[in-house]
Ligand code: SF4
């Protein structure tokens with residue numbers, strides 16, 4: 121990238137014209153993966169959801185998703201989410217990624233909602249970003265009589281390791297305590313399954329429109345080794361995938377497929393393993409919660425207003441009730 | 453949101469401006485992006501094309517699903533035409549003519565903008 125760190129300079133140096141809605145988020149993602157800068161710095165080149173650090177929903181309101189690593193949440197945290205959702209009259213639903221999504225927040229409500237969540241110890245779940253979403257886990261050997269190892273502890277650890285890392289597309293993980301696979305780890309971009317003698321490591325799976333089971337990368341390795349291989353896999357993916365390409369299609373297109381990938385991350389066939397390890401550690405070490413940054417920075421907070429010339433809010437947003445909660449009014 | 457609201461937005465040509473509404477200081481508008489202003493009952497999206505020093509304004513209402521969201525869309529250009537992409541389903545509109553560039557939706561209303569002493573003014577005919 122020739123040391124260029126902002127979009128305008130990039131256009132001046134190597135581009136023409138003013139860019140568009142396709143290239144801006146693509147470039148934003150590359151900057152983010154290289155420098156791990158949050159979406160707050162160059163907000164207008166981010167994709168819609170990144171610009172306000174929230175997922176825009178049908179009626180122009182937003183949804184709020186705090187991180188619940190590994191799907192593990194205390195009763196106190198559950199009550200905090202309940203209290204805040206009730207206060208701001210938000211629709212709540214458990215997501216497929218084992219966390220809680222709160223819908224129907226107006227733009228100006230996002231900073232106060234996050235301020236309260238952060239005060240309760242939550243941080244952003246990056247549900248809006250091309251970045252790690254969740255690491256799903258089963259209860260594993262902590263509670264389950266079949267469990268071979270502690271899948272929740274592993275999921276919590278790995279979710280905190282990769283949180284905030286921005287990548288060509290969103291990516292997800294899973295950890296199951298035994299081959300019964302209750303966490304559906306093979307349906308994720310990376311997955312660990314506890315077996316007799318260690319962890320099996322799977323990569324390149326996803327659900328969604330084109331479901332794909334992940335492929336076995338390594339068998340019966342210890343936790344440290346499993347993490348090292350997945351570190352390298354993710355870093356290699358970030359550096360070589362096309363924008364908006366998930367790991368499954370990337371792996372399918374990779375010449376030599378899973379065998380080639382095994383050679384790169386396990387046997388270091390390209391001699392880049394050290395560098396990948398180093399780069400991943402740099403990303404892990406530079407994590408910041410972008411919502412904390414946003415609520416504590418007056419200039420960023422100021423962006424969360426419907427009108428720039430009036431304190432009024434959008435009076436066109438209408439809700440109707442649905443099973444004791446609310447939903448957007450039907451489109452006219 | 454109904455069609456009656458949509459019908460309140462009509463393009464204003466620079467020559468037809470009777471009111472230059474003093475909207476907000478330049479600093480309120482993000483660089484290379486948009487923000488929404490209120491004029492009477494209207495919501496108007498105003499865009500700051502900082503690189504070129506140009507400003508454009510249009511209705512905030514996207515005619516696709518009648519949502520007040522265009523000011524939060526990403527801006528750019530296509531064949532020298534400044535445009536905005538709706539954040540909900542990425543329909544794009546020319547900020548000069550209001551025309552839907554990637555579909556057959558109704559054109560959106562556009563409004564003239566002028567800058568004086570670091571303030572943004574939007575032109576209306578009523
Ligand atoms: S995957 Fe195995 S350890 Fe985990 S809940 Fe299912 S049966 Fe228990």
Ligand code: FES
Pocket residue numbers: 514515516517518519538539540541542543
């Ligand atoms: S609401 Fe604008 S494109 Fe659908």
